[in-house]
Amino acid sequence: MMSLASQKEPLTQTTIRDLNRIVTMQTAPDKSEVGVYRAVSVWLNGLENHPYLDPMNIRPSIDRLIEWANANQEKLHPVVYAADFHLRFVAIRPFIDGNGRTARLLMNFALAQSGHQVSNVQPVRQERYTYMDRLEQARSGDEHAFDQLIVGYAEAELKRRIETLKLSEKSIRKAESETRFDEKN
Numbered sequence: 758m759m760s761l762a763s764q765k766e767p768l769t770q771t772t773i774r775d776l777n778r779i780v781t782m783q784t785a786p787d788k789s790e791v792g793v794y795r796a797v798s799v800w801l802n803g804l805e806n807h808p809y810l811d812p813m814n815i816r817p818s819i820d821r822l823i824e825w826a827n828a829n830q831e832k833l834h835p836v837v838y839a840a841d842f843h844l845r846f847v848a849i850r851p852f853i854d855g856n857g858r859t860a861r862l863l864m865n866f867a868l869a870q871s872g873h874q875v876s877n878v879q880p881v882r883q884e885r886y887t888y889m890d891r892l893e894q895a896r897s898g899d900e901h902a903f904d905q906l907i908v909g910y911a912e913a914e915l916k917r918r919i920e921t922l923k924l925s926e927k928s929i930r931k932a933e934s935e936t937r938f939d940e941k942n
Contacts, residue, residue, distance in 0.1 A: 768823050768866075770816070773851075776862045781855035794819075795853045801893075809850040818849045826867075835871035839864045840907035844895050864907070874918050876910040 766772065778792035785791045794815045800808040810818055822845050830838055843864040850856045865875040878888055888906065895903040 768826050770819055770823070772866075773819060773846075773859070773863065776866065777852050777855050777859040780858035780862055781852070785854050787853075790853045792852075794851045797853070799850060799853075810848070815849060815851045819851060822846060822849065830867070830871075835868060835873050836908050836911045837904055838871075839867040839873075839876075839911075840904045841900070842867050843907070844892070844900060844903055847892060848896065868911070873911065874914040876907065876914045878910060 774792040774794075781791050782788070794812070796812050798808050798811065822842075825845065826842055829841070832838075833841065843860045846860045846863055847856060852859065861878055868875055878884070891903040891906045
């Protein structure tokens with residue numbers, strides 16, 4: 758993912774399918790479904806009357822997602838763009854398996870392309886529940902709550918990075934002061 762992001766490759770259906778392959782290759786029970794758009798209807802458990810996109814509409818919806826991404830990548834703040842991109846992808850739910858992982862990888866792909874730190878949506882149980890709850894709120898029309906969650910993750914990651922850099926600078930200064938050699942040697 759980082760290699761693709763650093764090359765500033767334009768987003769394509771192949772990139773999306775490849776990212777799904779990355780996250781599902783080791784876990785998919787049926788390897789023939791890895792990176793392949795689903796051909797069956799799906800819905801959240803207990804919400805059969807609220808299905809995700811019909812399989813016939815997946816490819817055109819991904820095309821529209823890519824068009825939206827290309828049109829909005831420079832217009833929106835990178836973190837908001839990444840969160841909105843994530844939401845739009847999840848709403849399509851194009852794969853049998855790995856949609857959430859692929860969405861988070863796509864979000865981090867967008868963050869990395871803009872020079873931002875990748876944000877890890879924590880796998881801790883309570884944070885996962887919050888993440889899932891915010892996704893459902895967004896699906897019901899309240900996208901702001903999800904954007905705020907992702908902004909919080911991005912901010913926490915930036916703070917961690919700043920602390921790491923401060924520690925690194927401190928270590929460098931300490932190492933420079935604790936030597937038997939002068940600058941000439």
